Amino acid sequence: MAASSASLADPIVGQAIYPFSALVGADDLTLALLLTAVSPQIGGVLVRGEKGTAKSTAVRALAAVLPDQAVVVGCRFGCAPAAPDARCPDGPHGPHQPEELRAARLVELPVGATEDRVIGSLDLTAALSRGVATYEPGLLASANRGILYVDEVNLLHDHLVDLLLDAAAMGRNTVERDGISVTHAARIVLVGTMNPEEGELRPQLLDRFGLAVEVTAPKDVQTRTEIVRRRLAFDADPPYFAGRFAAEQQLLRSRILAARAAVADVDLPDGMLAVIARVCAGFGVEGLRADLVTARTAVAHAAWSGRRVVTKADVRAAARLSLPHRRRRSPFDTPGLDEALLDELLDGPDDEPDPTDATDPERPDSDPRDSDPRDSDRPHPDDPMPGHDQGARRDGAEPARPSGAGAHEAAPDAPSRPRPPAAATEPQSTEADEEEPAERHTASATGTAAAGRPYRARLLKAKGVGAGQAGRRSQALTTRGRTVRSTGDRVGAVHLPATIRAAARRRGPSGGRLDIVVGDVRRAVARGREANLVLLCVDASGSMAARRRMEVVKTAVLSLLLDAYQRRDQIGLVTFRGQAAELALPPTGSVDVAARRLADLAHGGRTPLAEGLLTALVTIRRARLRDPARRPLLVVVTDGRATSGPDPLLRAMEAARLVRADGVSSVVIDCEASRLRLGLAERLAGELEAEHVPMHDLAAGMLVDAVRSHTAARREDVA
Template sequence: MGARFPFSAVVGQDDLRTALLLNAVHPGIGGVLVRGEKGTAKSTAVRALAALLPDLDVVPGCRFACDPAAPADCPDGPHADGAERRPARLVELPVGATEDRLIGSLDLERALTEGVRAYQPGLLAAAHRGVLYVDEVNLLHDHLVDLLLDAAAMGRAHVEREGVSVSHPASFLLVGTMNPEEGELRPQLLDRFGLTVTVRAARDVATRTEVVRRRLAYEADPDGFAARWAPRDAELAERIVAARVRLAAVVLPDAELRRIAAICAAFEVDGMRADLVVARTATAHAAWRGADEVAEQDVEAAVRLALPHRKRRDPFDEPGLEQEQLDDALRQGEEAAREEEDGPDDDGPGGGGSDRGPDEGPDDGPEPPGQAPSTSDSPGTSGERSHAPAPAFRTRLLQVPGVGDGAPGKRSRARARTGRVVRPATADGSGLHLVGTLAAAAPHQAARGRTGPGLVLRNADVRRSVREGREGNLVLFVVDASGSMAARQRMSAVSGAVVSLLRDAYQRRDKVGVVTFRGREATVALPPTNSVDAAAARLRALRTGGRTPLADGLLRARRVLEVERVRDPRRRPLLVLLTDGRATASGTGGDPLRDALRAAGLLAADGVAAVVVDCEHGPIRLGLAGRVAGALDAACLRLEELSADQVAGVVRAARAA
């Protein structure tokens, strides 16, 4: 395999490169989350960064890469004298990684051969003093994200499992990349990343041309291309070392500290993590540009990188900073800093100018950013739009009946692939938990007189997995957008209900899709996706009016589910139909209601779990939605019954298991 693409050869993406380099200077910033569409050099830049980090002195034979000059409390200690030098590691955490792979587990080889409990380190240990890279971090299970973020924040990993109790050093530069189209991270997890950067493909023709030119040159001769850029990479590596040395001496004046506090207060961020991250980032930025003191330009650069993801309080809030909001916050920060400047230092720090050196340019690595990053545009809309939704509310729990084998989530009951709680196995040995059995037997081998390589087992040692957990489902919303639903009050209530259900799906790790029907046909407004905020955006652009092709809506939903059953067979579907049941159009030219009931029967025969939300309004009710629910073999709820605050209990999506 040829050399990696050089860091200094990455075209543009100045914010991305700046964020990565500042974390290399000051790992205490807390890592970088890189958001962006595919094909924007996210992974290329992260993998190239590891080559810029200085080589490490490590204790020979230590599995945790301990520093000989500052030995930590290490499971492999106490260490003998001596040192060896090696490059900093780049450790990649795959999306399908297990908890054992991340934090480590029982050493099965030693348990089998020596009859002892011993710890086998995981990826957190391997990443110590290096880079831990998580591609598609938004697809990683939440509890794994929590584990690695806890370790990144504390600099240590604590392992308590299978009779093993270990604490080891785990200080690393954490970088996660994600494509927002595949789903968002929860706000509480977003806040744990120090900095965030949104990357986009350049629209400038010259920049795009240079990207392609360099990539083709690299693919034609990786080693030669890397050699041509090696001097530039070496300059960046030296600058990282110099900035690390300078970092401890950089002064953060009280005026700039007040500026930071005022800006964070203006953005109303939760907690104090944002203030600390901005302060650390500003200090690293000052060290990077060779300054002895933090100035206004350092704070502004830090704010642009540290606050965009912290202003999101709702899953459907747009990421990024509005320029007007940022300018207002900076003005408040300026006023707070000026209040502090009543001492001898009258001219104040910074001046608004950028201290770029003679090596300025995209080829030489990032300098302090000079302009605001662009913010994502809101999705365009056209035609008749739905009325503003009513306020969202906490919804009742809608579940798929039975026990599935689906993707990890928080909605319906499911058999998990692994179980952490173990109990004595059944008589036929089904559900045997090998690791739990070995862990139970290992401490007793000497007392049982074991002399050979075999493991001496007793009935009481045998364990089985408890494998039932929760799964995420495919929640397909089928929304009646016809004229009978288009009255302002009713469509507002329906929109508010769907937004509430979408927020619930977001929290429960569901995949979602939206089918709407109006006029002459049904439309897949949103193919099934993990991006719940994309569903909310499509809902905001929902067009209403016309006749009610209910049968077409149900049949279109059936086709969507058939495709998804092939694509993702383990994810069980839940169909949520919002309608008043008034079918007034049919693609067959027959009776619209009869065709709708027939289509509902086909979905029921497929075993699709469903809930019908009756949106009928007014003193005279025809009960047509209830008839559709009966044909679907589904529960039927009134629109107002969706609120968990008004109606207690759990709704089963269908009667049949």
């Protein structure tokens, strides 16, 4: 997928917006946005792509081609005069209510928005000044019958994403809080954009978006040239450039209006429903949401193409947009769709080709984006698809995973119970191995080990109580959780009992009417959990390669990455070997990028433990400057040996004391596995005042599983 033409600057210059019809090379993106505009029931669009690919430009440009709307005058919820919402808080609206025309709205939701701002809340001004409980609408009310756009949706709080997706799916927003009980229409086209390098959405949230599109910068020189030419022309004279595309803009607007009117009359035959079910089952997507979204998208595509009956061409176009993001079962899976397999599933084992699929090039209303060309530009079925597993099976099952696959190629299906780390099952060493000096491994050749399947790691937490962004790891005072006290701050949910007590204290013992003023309002302070910066400091020296220990270490680190992803943490990776340490991955929210860096991690050489700790400390200090509220958790994965530089062990312990003095919470994952233990990692944990976790204790639930297995075996013996 290529990027659109307006990727070099802000899309709005003065009052001019880059024309949607002027976008170049973004066929999948523009088609997905147009289909969602035709049928909002599809459920919105998620646009994933690297920086500078005009994701925001395309979304903002869409609003300009949407038809104008008739609204009831004075209605804050934008009710349509012909079919007003019967439960509108500003209603009831009579049959002769005055109306007006307005442009379709594009409402942008900031990443830092609160829940009150999104769904609406109690109007404090009216409550305190007039003593009445009234509802103050939020952004969902403003976006009704329009577009709600969330830039960097992957950085939005999960519970806010849930609220948005629920409203988009049901078409209504219901508020039950602060003595307010309100429900109003929220028929929105939800569009989110994100850069995967900054973090991924959870699979559960990915599934809630109707369509998803991957955008990348074009490689074709002519396309890139045209993109820059149009962007420069727009920047030089926005009104003139917009005027050049006025006719195309009006044509798009008319076509959207016609397609909206035709959607209800499009026929979806049972045969096409069976094809949709076969395609979704063949790609192994979970649940039935994929089938529903694909069916709705196919109907919208038929209406957009001017057809009255859904064909396989419509199903194919719909599947390409509705299925790729639903095939991901873990953050390490690569999104995408095998189009050769899609063609086989569309045709079926015994089906005849659908004659209605052929697009007539002579037909005047034929659009290249609506057709299903089977030409030489399509990759051959035997060619590997970019971004997909080459071993994908044609029967629709998951592709076979080679033994010892890299971290980002790990099988997506987690075991039903935590799998013990490989360290717990590696062969016992001989006494000769236990007594051999560490120097034997320092001169070992550099190599790269593969990680095994990740397991569920135990919860590692920072010490004390923080005040960072709400998450799922360490204890903190956040906006969600159990209310522990109140404060006079202006942000947060109203703590009603504390507000009444403050007003009563101000009134004094004289009695009389209790009047609440703004200064009496108290906000709730809750104790919950926060997200942290989990910085992994991994020993990649030659000693870690002994008895294939590096494979065990990579599996453990991959498991910690998966745990950090599920708890919505930021992740960083520091490695040390040879003579120095390296920041392999600066703090980020993208666990799949971290997994790729881990897969490429080489091992060998001496052990500069001190350099690794000092590099981690510098990284933490820099991260604090950007986000002071996010507490770091340093996880050191090592056997504790230090063999690089003068007095290596002494320098390592001094570095540990510096980390401790900086107030960094730490955990040491002890990789030493021999029976004759040196205890260096445990000593390092003591200097760091860190939690010491042997590698075989890292997997959550191992002790419980062992007891259950032992009990089951005893019962079998008795039987």
